[in-house]
Amino acid sequence: MDLDFKQILKGSMGNENTVEHRFEGDALIISCVDCDLAPEPASKECMKCIVDRMSESGGAKRIVLRTGKDIEISGASGQMIRNISSMKRCSGSLVRNKGRCKRCPSSRDRAMEALWNDFPYPNYSAARGCLGDSGPYEMCDRCIASTQRTISQIESDLDEMRRGRYREWRRGSPRSRYLRSSLSPSLLRKLTANAAIFWRPSPDR
Numbered sequence: 001m002d003l004d005f006k007q008i009l010k011g012s013m014g015n016e017n018t019v020e021h022r023f024e025g026d027a028l029i030i031s032c033v034d035c036d037l038a039p040e041p042a043s044k045e046c047m048k049c050i051v052d053r054m055s056e057s058g059g060a061k062r063i064v065l066r067t068g069k070d071i072e073i074s075g076a077s078g079q080m081i082r083n084i085s086s087m088k089r090c091s092g093s094l095v096r097n098k099g100r101c102k103r104c105p106s107s108r109d110r111a112m113e114a115l116w117n118d119f120p121y122p123n124y125s126a127a128r129g130c131l132g133d134s135g136p137y138e139m140c141d142r143c144i145a146s147t148q149r150t151i152s153q154i155e156s157d158l159d160e161m162r163r164g165r166y167r168e169w170r171r172g173s174p175r176s177r178y179l180r181s182s183l184s185p186s187l188l189r190k191l192t193a194n195a196a197i198f199w200r201p202s203p204d205r
Contacts, residue, residue: 021053028053028060032067039065041073047081048119054085080161087157088116091150106132106140108147115151122158127151 020031030053032039040046050063050073059082063073073081093108101107107130115127128151131144 019049019053021057023057023060024064026061027064027072028057028062029064029066032065039067039071041065041071041077044120050081051085051088051119054081055088058089059086083161084158087154088112088119091115091154101143104135104140106130106135106144106147108143108150111147111151115154122154124151124155 019035022029030050035049037043037045041050046065050065054060054063061074061078063078063081065071065073091108091112104110111127111130114130115122115124117123117126128148131147133144134141135144
């Protein structure tokens with residue numbers, strides 16, 4: 001599959017606390033060798049891992065899950081993953097918090113950790129629950145208000161993305177019609193089920 005966007009936001013690689021991943025040319029390579037699960041890009045676990053790795057590293061033209069048989073993701077699916085990963089990367093604090101801000105229970109980083117922890121079903125209620133109504137200083141109130149706006153924007157953008165992709169699948173885009181005509185009935189049922197699970201609007205929190 002082809003995907004026409006440039007590699008962006010190159011970041012640090014090889015964090016020992018994360019899944020091994022690196023760039024090779026225009027591809028982000030994610031090692032699945034030590035994972036206990038079978039690589040299945042449409043599954044919740046794989047999707048969360050892919051988005052986490054790309055949000056750490058930056059965008060790539062292709063995503064390759066390295067296992068016994070490599071799985072490549074690009075095209076519209078790769079674009080979607082890059083968009084979500086960029087959204088996650090930009091949702092955290094823009095500066096390194098210190099002192100009281102770092103310890104604050106209402107910090108943006110704590111709220112975003114709560115929001116993204118259950119991806120692909122972001123927990124907006126948990127994120128908002130991290131925020132108090134106000135803080136001891138005016139700058140605290142500005143930070144809380146900014147974080148609330150960010151949560152609302154992420155919720156709006158992700159829900160619109162989900163609804164649009166799910167509608168496209170149900171209507172039958174040229175690509176989905178091709179897939180339906182070329183896949184075996186059993187595999188088609190599995191793929192359709194995965195699409196419905198992932199792209200339906202997230203459950204109310």
